[in-house]
Amino acid sequence: MRRFIQPKYLLPLGVIIILLLSQVDDITIHNILILTLLYIGLSSAWNLLSGYTGSLSLGHAAFFGVGAYTSTILLIEFQVTPWIGMFVGAIMCVILALIIGLPSFRLKGPFFTLSSIAIAEILRIVAINWREVTNGSMGLRISFSEGPSNMVFSNSQTYIYLMLAYAFIVFITVYFIDKSKMGLYLKAVREEEDAATSIGINANRYKMISFIISALLTGIGGSLFVQFTLFAEPSSVFDINLSILIALAAILGGIGTLYGPVVGAIIIIPLSEILKSSLGASGFPGLHLVIYGVVLIVVIRWMPKGLYPTISSLIKNRNKKSQKTKIIKEV
Amino acid sequence: MEIFFEAKNLNKRFGGLLATNDVSIQLHKREILGVIGPNGAGKSTLFNLLSGAIKPDNGEIFFMGKSVNGLKDFELCKLGIARTFQIVKPFKELTVLENVMAAAYLTSIGKKEAKIYALRTLEAMKLINKKDELAKNLSLPEQKRLELTRALATRPKVLMLDEVLAGLNPSEVKEMIPIISNIVKNYDVSILIIEHVLYALMNLAHRVIVIDQGAVIKEGTPTEVVNDPVVIKIYLGEDFELVKS
Numbered sequence: 205m206r207r208f209i210q211p212k213y214l215l216p217l218g219v220i221i222i223l224l225l226s227q228v229d230d231i232t233i234h235n236i237l238i239l240t241l242l243y244i245g246l247s248s249a250w251n252l253l254s255g256y257t258g259s260l261s262l263g264h265a266a267f268f269g270v271g272a273y274t275s276t277i278l279l280i281e282f283q284v285t286p287w288i289g290m291f292v293g294a295i296m297c298v299i300l301a302l303i304i305g306l307p308s309f310r311l312k313g314p315f316f317t318l319s320s321i322a323i324a325e326i327l328r329i330v331a332i333n334w335r336e337v338t339n340g341s342m343g344l345r346i347s348f349s350e351g352p353s354n355m356v357f358s359n360s361q362t363y364i365y366l367m368l369a370y371a372f373i374v375f376i377t378v379y380f381i382d383k384s385k386m387g388l389y390l391k392a393v394r395e396e397e398d399a400a401t402s403i404g405i406n407a408n409r410y411k412m413i414s415f416i417i418s419a420l421l422t423g424i425g426g427s428l429f430v431q432f433t434l435f436a437e438p439s440s441v442f443d444i445n446l447s448i449l450i451a452l453a454a455i456l457g458g459i460g461t462l463y464g465p466v467v468g469a470i471i472i473i474p475l476s477e478i479l480k481s482s483l484g485a486s487g488f489p490g491l492h493l494v495i496y497g498v499v500l501i502v503v504i505r506w507m508p509k510g511l512y513p514t515i516s517s518l519i520k521n522r523n524k525k526s527q528k529t530k531i532i533k534e535v
Numbered sequence: 536m537e538i539f540f541e542a543k544n545l546n547k548r549f550g551g552l553l554a555t556n557d558v559s560i561q562l563h564k565r566e567i568l569g570v571i572g573p574n575g576a577g578k579s580t581l582f583n584l585l586s587g588a589i590k591p592d593n594g595e596i597f598f599m600g601k602s603v604n605g606l607k608d609f610e611l612c613k614l615g616i617a618r619t620f621q622i623v624k625p626f627k628e629l630t631v632l633e634n635v636m637a638a639a640y641l642t643s644i645g646k647k648e649a650k651i652y653a654l655r656t657l658e659a660m661k662l663i664n665k666k667d668e669l670a671k672n673l674s675l676p677e678q679k680r681l682e683l684t685r686a687l688a689t690r691p692k693v694l695m696l697d698e699v700l701a702g703l704n705p706s707e708v709k710e711m712i713p714i715i716s717n718i719v720k721n722y723d724v725s726i727l728i729i730e731h732v733l734y735a736l737m738n739l740a741h742r743v744i745v746i747d748q749g750a751v752i753k754e755g756t757p758t759e760v761v762n763d764p765v766v767i768k769i770y771l772g773e774d775f776e777l778v779k780s
Contacts, residue, residue, distance in 0.1 A: 384646070385640045399625070402586075403612060403685060404609050404641040405637070
C-alpha cells in the first residue's frame with residue numbers, strides 16, 4: 205500500500221479526481237477546481253524563480269496583470285483571439301522580466317523582494333491612471349460572446365479542462381528543468397552563489413533564464429484568468445494579495461521542490477474558498493482569515509520546509525524502519 | 536619547464552595599505568607551488584587577485600600565454616582555473632553527488648557523462664561512500680575534501696587551494712596531504728596552494744614562495760625556505776636565533 209503513496213501514482217490519481225469532480229454539476233466545486241488548478245500553475249511558475257534560485261519575489265502579480273491586460277486589450281480593441289493574445293502577453297512579460305531582471309538581480313535577499321513589490325505596485329498605479337488604454341479603475345469587461353475562438357464558454361467544465369492543461373504544462377516545464385543541468389545549476393546558485401560561480405556557473409545568466417520562464421508562464425495564467433472572469437481591473441490582477449497567495453501556496457507546500465507548490469495550492473485554495481463561503485454566509489465574516497492564519501502559523505512553526513518535504517521524509521523514514529524490523533524478524 | 540600560469544608585477548592597494556606589492560609568480564606544469572606567510576601578509580589578497588575575485592591596480596595575469604586580466608571567476612573556470620574557498624562553501628541542501636555533478640557539467644556533454652565523471656572523481660577522492668548524503672551532514676574534513684573534489688570535477692589545468700588544511704587537526708592534515716599530492720600525479724594539473732601552516736607544506740610543495748607585507752621575500756624549495764634566517768625572523772620574531780646542529 206505504502207509504495208503507492210508516491211508522486212508518480214498520485215499525479216494521475218489527482219487528474220482522475222479532477223475529471224470526476226468536474227462532472228458534478230455544482231458551480232462552487234467548479235470554481236474551486238478552476239482556481240486551484242490556476243494556482244498550481246502560478247505557484248509552480250513562481251517556484252521556478254523564487255524556490256529554485258532563492259530570489260524571493262512578492263511581485264508576480266506584475267506578470268499576471270500584464271498578461272491579463274495584454275490579451276484583454278487585444279481582444280476588445282483589435283479583436284485578436286485570446287489564443288494568440290495570451291502569447292503576446294507572455295512576450296510582454298518576457299520583455300518586462302528582462303528590463304527589471306538586469307538591475308534587480310544585483311540586489312540580494314530582502315532588497316530583491318522589496319523591489320519586486322514596488323514594480324507590481326507601480327504597474328497597478330499605471331493601470332489605474334492610464335485611462336485611455338486600461339479604462340482606469342473601472343476595469344475592462346470582455347463581452348460574453350460565446351465561442352472557442354473568443355475563449356469564452358458558458359460551460360464552466362471547459363474552463364476546468366483549460367486550467368488543467370495550463371497547470372500540466374507549467375508543471376511539466378518545471379519538471380524537466382528540475383531534472384536537467386539547469387535545475388542543478390539553479391539550486392547550486394541558491395545554496396551558495398560564490399561557490400556556484402567558482403565552478404563555472406554564470407549565476408546571473410541562469411537566474412535571468414529562470415526569471416523569464418517564470419514571468420512568461422505567469423503571464424499566460426493571467427490571460428486565462430480574465431477569460432474566466434471576463435473582467436480585468438487593476439485592484440484584482442495587480443493585487444499584492446495575489447502575489448502573496450502565489451508565494452504562500454509554494455511556501456506552504458514546500459519551496460524549491462517540484463511537488464511543493466502543487467500540494468500547497470491543493471490545500472490552501474480550497475481551504476480559503478470553502479472557509480470564505482461557509483463562514484461568511486453563517487454570520488462570521490472575516491473568521492476565515494483567522495483560521496487561515498492559524499494554519500499558516502502551524503505549518504511554518506512545525507514544518508518550516510513545507511508540507512511536501514516533511515511528509516515525504518516521514519514516509520521514507522517509516523519505510524526504512526519497517527525494512528529494518530523485517531530484517532530483524534527474518535534473522 | 537613550461538610556465539603554465541603567470542602573474543607579473545601585481546599591485547593592489549586598499550586605502551593606505553599596499554596589500555600586494557609588485558608580486559610576480561610563475562606556476563609550472565604539474566607543479567605544486569606553495570605560498571606562505573604570516574597573518575596579514577597578503578596571502579588572501581594575492582589569491583583573490585589570481586582567482587579573479589578582485590582586480591589588481593596594475594600588473595597582468597597570463598594563463599597558457601594569454602592574458603586573463605579582468606575575467607570573472609566563472610569565465611576563468613571555463614578556461615581551466617579552478618579554486619576552493621578557505622571557509623568551505625558546499626551546496627548544503629544538495630547531496631554530495633549533486634555537488635560534484637554541478638561542477639562536472641562544465642566539461643561534460645549531458646547528464647550521464649557528468650554523473651559518470653562525478654562518480655569517478657568521488658571515487659578517487661575517497662568520498663564515494665558518502666555520495667547520497669546531504670553536504671551539510673559531512674564532517675569538516677569531509678567538507679574540505681568535497682570542496683577539492685568539486686573543484687577537480689571541472690577538469691582544471693590549474694587548481695588554486697586556499698588554506699585547505701586550515702581548521703584540520705594534525706592527523707587530518709596527514710590524511711589530506713597524500714590526497715593532494717595524488718591529484719598532481721593522476722590529473723594533468725598544477726596546484727597553487729596558499730597555506731598558513733608551514734609544516735604542512737614541507738612534504739607537499741615542490742617550491743615555496745614566502746610573502747610578507749605584500750611582497751615576495753623568498754623563493755625556493757621548502758627546505759631552503761625554512762632554513763632561511765629572514766623567514767625564521769618573520770615567523771618567530773627578531774630574537775630567535777637558529778641553532779645549527
